[in-house]
Amino acid sequence: MKLQRHSEHQRLIGIIGHKLAHTLSPVMHTTAFKKLNLDFTYGVMDVTPEMLPNLIASMRALNFRGANVTVPYKQDVIPLVDEVSEEAKVIGAVNTIVNNSGRLVGYNTDAHGVYISLAYYADSIKNNHVVIFGAGGAARATVYAVAKFFSPKRIMIVNRTLENAKKMAEEFGPKFKLTKFFFTNDPETTTRELEVAALIINTTSVGMKPLVNFHPLPTNAKVQKNQIVLDIVYNPIDTALLQLAAGAGAKVVSGVEMLLGQGAKAFELFTHHEFPMHAAREAVVKELTQDMHQ
Numbered sequence: 001m002k003l004q005r006h007s008e009h010q011r012l013i014g015i016i017g018h019k020l021a022h023t024l025s026p027v028m029h030t031t032a033f034k035k036l037n038l039d040f041t042y043g044v045m046d047v048t049p050e051m052l053p054n055l056i057a058s059m060r061a062l063n064f065r066g067a068n069v070t071v072p073y074k075q076d077v078i079p080l081v082d083e084v085s086e087e088a089k090v091i092g093a094v095n096t097i098v099n100n101s102g103r104l105v106g107y108n109t110d111a112h113g114v115y116i117s118l119a120y121y122a123d124s125i126k127n128n129h130v131v132i133f134g135a136g137g138a139a140r141a142t143v144y145a146v147a148k149f150f151s152p153k154r155i156m157i158v159n160r161t162l163e164n165a166k167k168m169a170e171e172f173g174p175k176f177k178l179t180k181f182f183f184t185n186d187p188e189t190t191t192r193e194l195e196v197a198a199l200i201i202n203t204t205s206v207g208m209k210p211l212v213n214f215h216p217l218p219t220n221a222k223v224q225k226n227q228i229v230l231d232i233v234y235n236p237i238d239t240a241l242l243q244l245a246a247g248a249g250a251k252v253v254s255g256v257e258m259l260l261g262q263g264a265k266a267f268e269l270f271t272h273h274e275f276p277m278h279a280a281r282e283a284v285v286k287e288l289t290q291d292m293h294q
């Protein structure tokens with residue numbers, strides 16, 4: 001089968017990060033390129049902070065088509081690119097860089113990943129209460145996407161370090177007039193808010209491998225069957241929080257959906273082709289399932 005050439009030169013794409021022990025982006029994108037017979041090569045670019053400016057400069061010099069960006073560089077790349085999308089500016093993080101004829105443009109596709117994960121439940125979220133655990137990097141894209149695309153009445157940000165939750169609530173509050181923002185780290189306030197929430201999201205790393213038996217809910221809090229629960233942690237796929245929620249009969253959404261959603265949007269920005277979701281999902285789930293048995 002003949003490969004389709006995107007362009008003679010712009011065939012290199014990769015993921016930029018540091019200490020990338022396990023990233024699913026190469027398997028997801030490589031599977032998608034193969035499925036559509038696209039002639040792109042996807043690599044892993046694990047660099048120290050001092051090397052980051054050189055790496056971005058080489059993307060121009062070597063005429064890379066683009067890159068995904070992950071921890072810890074989603075903020076650090078912002079001053080290094082030529083332009084940043086409005087969405088990435090508001091979120092304050094870039095997770096995708098596209099090289100448009102030498103001009104590097106930064107995007108944030110994590111927000112699209114959250115949108116795709118929850119779009120089916122849009123009517124249940126609108127004008128309702130949402131509880132979001134976490135105030136780190138992924139929480140920013142999540143809070144933005146939930147407020148922007150689903151207009152809930154209230155978002156309660158719950159975080160171990162209260163100051164981080166406060167900063168996020170104060171920053172995003174004035175940007176979304178239809179949603180009121182609150183923050184807490186108090187278990188009783190959290191439990192009360194959980195009782196009336198339509199949607200519960202975990203964006204903390206609690207529950208991520210190897211600490212698979214943990215979830216961020218307070219000890220006495222319960223999930224109810226009319227609630228929607230998204231855990232953006234995707235390794236393991238079936239986190240302790242999702243198991244608890246499924247046991248209560250709630251609607252559960254795995255972090256794999258966000259992972260695929262952000263990947264799909266990045267892929268489309270790189271290639272201008274529709275992402276082959278089914279093939280990519282199979283490859284990602286296979287990889288995660290194998291990882292569970294290691």
Ligand SMILES: NC(=O)c1ccc[n+]([C@@H]2O[C@H](COP(=O)([O-])OP(=O)(O)OC[C@H]3O[C@@H](n4cnc5c(N)ncnc54)[C@H](OP(=O)(O)O)[C@@H]3O)[C@@H](O)[C@H]2O)c1
Nearest residue numbers: 134135136137138139160161164204205208232255258259
């Ligand atoms: N599905 C996807 O596509 C996707 C995309 C991005 C990230 N993720 C996942 O999201 C998770 C968070 O990523 P991130 O980039 O936002 O990380 P981050 O910026 O380091 O933020 C971590 C968050 O988790 C909280 N936290 C960490 N350990 C905790 C503990 N023991 N108890 C309570 N809270 C704790 C932190 O609270 P403090 O503020 O108190 O430190 C902070 O709110 C990771 O598991 C990552 O794999 C998934």
